[in-house]
Amino acid sequence: TERETERGRDMEAAGGHFVPFILLAAGSCLMPGHHAGAQVVHTENVTVMEGETAEIACKLHSYDRSIVVIQNPNRQTLFFNGTRALKDDRFQLVSFTSHQVRIALSDVRVQDEGGYYCQLYAEDTHHQVAVVTVLVAPVPVVALVGDTATENGPVNLECRVPRSKPAAVIRWYRDKKALQGMIRQEQQGKIFSVSSSLSFPVTRRDNGGVVTCEADLPGVKGQRRRTDFTLDVRYAPSVKLEPPPSILREGDDLVLACSVTGNPLPSQISWTRLNDSLPIRAESEGRELTITRLTPADNGTYVCEALTDMGRDTDQYTLVVYDRGAIVEQQNALSYAMVGGVLALLVFVLICALTITVWFSLRQKGSYLTHEASRLDEHGEVREAFINGGGDSHEHKKEYFI
Numbered sequence: 001t002e003r004e005t006e007r008g009r010d011m012e013a014a015g016g017h018f019v020p021f022i023l024l025a026a027g028s029c030l031m032p033g034h035h036a037g038a039q040v041v042h043t044e045n046v047t048v049m050e051g052e053t054a055e056i057a058c059k060l061h062s063y064d065r066s067i068v069v070i071q072n073p074n075r076q077t078l079f080f081n082g083t084r085a086l087k088d089d090r091f092q093l094v095s096f097t098s099h100q101v102r103i104a105l106s107d108v109r110v111q112d113e114g115g116y117y118c119q120l121y122a123e124d125t126h127h128q129v130a131v132v133t134v135l136v137a138p139v140p141v142v143a144l145v146g147d148t149a150t151e152n153g154p155v156n157l158e159c160r161v162p163r164s165k166p167a168a169v170i171r172w173y174r175d176k177k178a179l180q181g182m183i184r185q186e187q188q189g190k191i192f193s194v195s196s197s198l199s200f201p202v203t204r205r206d207n208g209g210v211v212t213c214e215a216d217l218p219g220v221k222g223q224r225r226r227t228d229f230t231l232d233v234r235y236a237p238s239v240k241l242e243p244p245p246s247i248l249r250e251g252d253d254l255v256l257a258c259s260v261t262g263n264p265l266p267s268q269i270s271w272t273r274l275n276d277s278l279p280i281r282a283e284s285e286g287r288e289l290t291i292t293r294l295t296p297a298d299n300g301t302y303v304c305e306a307l308t309d310m311g312r313d314t315d316q317y318t319l320v321v322y323d324r325g326a327i328v329e330q331q332n333a334l335s336y337a338m339v340g341g342v343l344a345l346l347v348f349v350l351i352c353a354l355t356i357t358v359w360f361s362l363r364q365k366g367s368y369l370t371h372e373a374s375r376l377d378e379h380g381e382v383r384e385a386f387i388n389g390g391g392d393s394h395e396h397k398k399e400y401f402i
Helices: 002-015 020-028 333-378 382-388 395-401
Strands: 040-043 046-049 054-061 067-071 077-080 091-096 100-105 114-121 126-135 141-144 154-164 169-174 177-179 182-188 191-201 210-216 225-230 233-242 254-263 269-273 282-285 288-291 300-308 311-319
Touching: 040 114, 040 126, 046 054, 054 067, 054 114, 054 126, 067 100, 077 091, 077 100, 141 225, 154 169, 154 210, 169 191, 191 210, 233 300, 254 269, 254 300, 254 311, 269 282
Parallel strands: 046 126, 233 311
Antiparallel strands: 040 054, 054 100, 067 077, 067 114, 091 100, 114 126, 141 154, 154 191, 169 177, 169 210, 182 191, 210 225, 233 254, 254 288, 269 300, 282 288, 300 311
């Protein structure tokens, strides 16, 4: 009939070939009176991350083995009744039953996004569109901008997400505290490029600290990505000599250790003696200076020096070599600190006691004078004592009153 011929043309356009026996089988099912149990097709939208696999399902209702065709957004036929028509191995048939047709698209790309058509050729052609949305997960990359950070100067960082869909949201964190960066965003087609710049001052204590850049897709769960950046802060070296713990006598060995910090660490440590050269028996190896079989001639001030392109620092130790029979009372910094603390406490206690004593004495004397003056006033003798300048009977009262 004319209707069947027209349907055949549609099927030929969909599948690329016209198959008469299939069309006849389909036509035999399209008899009048089937409207009560009409065939229906349903689809569901799919959201998938780039690189993953998307499954597209065409659910069938009252299916009687009519022709089912699945097309991509460009209206190219992917499957014709379960047979793959497009030469793209990423599309695979998962299942084809009387209830549904399910296909899988692996390694999904942004170009695959769009509406996929499920068409059922029955008495009336039915079709539904399954919209496939492809998201691109953010991958933040943190880089240093400009020169390496130095002490008391700024460090400039940039966190960049070169590809994301939708546009990624970038946040900065340092020691679990949020930092505010400057956001820039560009779009090319469906893909967004987002970057954030951050700048803050640093000290030597910030060296080795961690700054975190976090990128997230708004409204999408489970797609948060974090990248840590370790701070590299350059600063001048700091030197500290560790003196020997005991008194040194003739014949003993001296080992001086020079503790050095800095970024970068100095490659070499130099040892010298003020106003003199090092003893012949002195050996320096790295951060240690060793002098064997000490003699009084080895006395002097020994200096450890560290030098880098960030600066220099020194520390020194004064060596005193005692005779074997000399009696020396060793005092260390802790002993002096304890003595000083005790003396300071005693002085404080004495001052407090003296202040309290003087205060009570003045208070008691004031109360006594006030009492005597009150008695003189009661007897009308205050004026007389003041005018007469005294008298035998009021001599002691005048004295207290004045």
